Amino acid sequence: MLRNKVSVNGLLALLAGLFFIVAALPATPAQALTCQVSPDDIPINLFYNGATLTVTGTSGPGDDLLVKISSTTGDVHLKYKGKASGLFWMKMGNMEFKNVPNVYMLYSTGSIETMVDAAGRTANVLGYDALRAGSTMERTDGVEVEAKWFDEYLKFKKAENLYNVQEGTIVRRHGETGDEYTLTVAWPFQAPPANYTVEVFAVRDGQVVDRASAPITVEQAGVVKQLSGLAFNNPAVYGVLAVIIAMVAGFAVGAIFKKGGGSH
Amino acid sequence: MFMYLPIALTSVNYLVVTGLGLAVGLLSGLFGVGGGFLMTPLLMMIGIPPTIAAATDANQIVAASASGTLAHWRLGNVDYKMGLYLLIGGFVGGAAGVQVIKILRATGGADFLIKMTYVVMLGVVGSFMFVESLNAMRKSKANAGASEAAPAKKSGGLLSKLPMQTVFEKSGVTHSALLPLGLGTFVGVLAAIMGVGGGFLMVPVMIYLLRMPMHVVVGTSLFQIMFTCTEVTFLQAYSNRTVDFLLALLLLIGSVFGAQIGTILGRKLHGEQLKVLLSIIVLAVTVKIILELVMEPSLLLAYAGGH
Numbered sequence: 001m002l003r004n005k006v007s008v009n010g011l012l013a014l015l016a017g018l019f020f021i022v023a024a025l026p027a028t029p030a031q032a033l034t035c036q037v038s039p040d041d042i043p044i045n046l047f048y049n050g051a052t053l054t055v056t057g058t059s060g061p062g063d064d065l066l067v068k069i070s071s072t073t074g075d076v077h078l079k080y081k082g083k084a085s086g087l088f089w090m091k092m093g094n095m096e097f098k099n100v101p102n103v104y105m106l107y108s109t110g111s112i113e114t115m116v117d118a119a120g121r122t123a124n125v126l127g128y129d130a131l132r133a134g135s136t137m138e139r140t141d142g143v144e145v146e147a148k149w150f151d152e153y154l155k156f157k158k159a160e161n162l163y164n165v166q167e168g169t170i171v172r173r174h175g176e177t178g179d180e181y182t183l184t185v186a187w188p189f190q191a192p193p194a195n196y197t198v199e200v201f202a203v204r205d206g207q208v209v210d211r212a213s214a215p216i217t218v219e220q221a222g223v224v225k226q227l228s229g230l231a232f233n234n235p236a237v238y239g240v241l242a243v244i245i246a247m248v249a250g251f252a253v254g255a256i257f258k259k260g261g262g263s264h
Numbered sequence: 265m266f267m268y269l270p271i272a273l274t275s276v277n278y279l280v281v282t283g284l285g286l287a288v289g290l291l292s293g294l295f296g297v298g299g300g301f302l303m304t305p306l307l308m309m310i311g312i313p314p315t316i317a318a319a320t321d322a323n324q325i326v327a328a329s330a331s332g333t334l335a336h337w338r339l340g341n342v343d344y345k346m347g348l349y350l351l352i353g354g355f356v357g358g359a360a361g362v363q364v365i366k367i368l369r370a371t372g373g374a375d376f377l378i379k380m381t382y383v384v385m386l387g388v389v390g391s392f393m394f395v396e397s398l399n400a401m402r403k404s405k406a407n408a409g410a411s412e413a414a415p416a417k418k419s420g421g422l423l424s425k426l427p428m429q430t431v432f433e434k435s436g437v438t439h440s441a442l443l444p445l446g447l448g449t450f451v452g453v454l455a456a457i458m459g460v461g462g463g464f465l466m467v468p469v470m471i472y473l474l475r476m477p478m479h480v481v482v483g484t485s486l487f488q489i490m491f492t493c494t495e496v497t498f499l500q501a502y503s504n505r506t507v508d509f510l511l512a513l514l515l516l517i518g519s520v521f522g523a524q525i526g527t528i529l530g531r532k533l534h535g536e537q538l539k540v541l542l543s544i545i546v547l548a549v550t551v552k553i554i555l556e557l558v559m560e561p562s563l564l565l566a567y568a569g570g571h
Contacts, residue, residue, distance in 0.1 A: 049266035049275040078565045088557040090379055091566060149565075156565040189268065189275040220270065228270040231505055239501030242323050242509045243494050246516055250330025253520035257335065 031058045031178025035200040035212040043221035050189040061178045063202040064115045066108045070101040094140040106165045117206040161188035271508035272316045285518025292328045293526020295542045297463035319500035320508045322493045327516035329490035332523040336483030343434035347487040353448020361456025390546035397539035435476040478535030
C-alpha cells in the first residue's frame, strides 16, 4: 500500500517536472530566416532585356522583412551641369560620390521608417537617408558640394533604373511555425555585369533581429561575351572587322539594288 | 524585339534602331551627309552613352556612305579628284582639331566651345542654304533651263591667282588645288571639334565655295565621308573601345537600304529642293540645341563624354 502511494507521488512529481519544462519552452520553435534567389546566375546573352528575380524564404512568425539588393560600394564619377555665363546649361566639371553602391534596390513588407528605428536604418544602410549618411561628395576643383546634389544623384540613379525603393512589395504567407515570403523583382538590364548581394533583414519591435543573404552573379555570355572580349582584348582586329563588315554590307546592298533593276 | 549591346551595356529595341538607321540613311543618300549630327543625339535619346553613340555612328556611316557612293558612282556623280584633295585636307584638319580639343579639355573650355561651334555653324549654314535655295528656286522659275548650259566655272579674283590651278572635269570647275585642300582642312578642324563626320559642313562648302553642281556634291561628299569615317571608326575602336559593332550592325541594316532609297528619291527632286530640305533639317537641329542650352535639364548629372 505504502509502496503504491510512493510510486503515485513519484509519478505526479515527474509529470509536474515535465509540465514545467514544457511550459518553459516556446509553444513552437521560431523559424530561422532563410533566403533563396532564383535565378542566382543571370546570363547576359544577345536577346537579354533584364530578368525576373524571385526571392523566397522563411522567417519568424510576424516579423517584418526588408530585402536589399546591392552591389559593392565604391566611388561614382559624374559630370555636373550648371549655367555658363548665367545663360547656357552645360557640363561644368566633375563630381565624385564616394562610398555608394552602383546598384541599390530595397523592398519591404511595410513602411520602412515605421518598421526600423533610425539607428537600425543607418547601421544596415536601409533607405536613401542611410545611403546619404554613409557617403561623401567631392568636386574635382575642391569647391564644397551642396547637400542638394545628393538628391540630384538619387534622381540620376533612379532614372537609370539602378536605384529603387518599394515598400509593401514582399508577400508573406503565415504558417504555424513561421512565415514564408516571396518577392518578385524586375531586374533592370541597365545593371552592369557584376556580383550582387541579396540581403534579407527580419525586424521586430523596430530592431533588426536576424539577417540572411544570397549572392547573384550577372555576367556576359555567348556572342555578347565574345564581342566584348574581342573589343577589349584585340581592339585593332575588332576595329578592322567593324570597318570591313560595314563596307561589305554597304557595297553588297548597293549591288542588290542594281540587280533589282536600278540601272543608271 | 530586344537586343543587348556588349559595349554600350544596354538593351535596345532592334526595330527602333533599324528604323533610325533607315531614316538617317535616307538623308545620307538624299543630301550626301553622313547624318552624324542627327544620329548621335537620336542614339543618346534611346539610352546609348554619348561616347559610344558618336563612335558607333561613325561605323554605320561607313556602310551608308559606301552604299551611297556606289549608287552615285553608277550615276557618274563622284568627282574623285576633288574628293581626294578634300580628303587629304580633312585628315590634316581632323588631326589638328583633335589637338585643339585636347588643349581645351585641359583648360576646361572644351564643352562651351563645342556647343557654340554647333550653334553658330549649324545656324549660319542652315540659314544661308535656306535663303539662297529659295532665291534660286524663284530665279529658276523665271528663266528655266538656263543653268544647264552654263560653262565650266572658274575661281574669280584672288583665288584665280593662287598656284596649282587644276581643272576638275567631273564638276566642271577650275580651282587652285590649295582651295579644296584648305577648305578640307577647315572642315576637318570643325568636324573634329564637333565630333561629327563633317558632311553637313562639306556639302555647303562644295556648293557655295567650290561651285560644284549639287548632284556631284552629294556623290563626292559620300566618297570623302566613307574614308573619314573609316579612320574614325578604327581609331575609336583601337584607342577608346567605344565602337559597339552590334549597334552599328542594326543601324547599318537600315541605313544601307535608306541610302539607296534616298539616292532614288534624290533623282526625282531638283537640286534646290534638296538644299531647302537639308537646310530645314539643319535649322531644326540648331533650334533643338539652342533649347537644350537655355532650358534647365531634367537631370543635372551626366556621365562623362559627349556634348
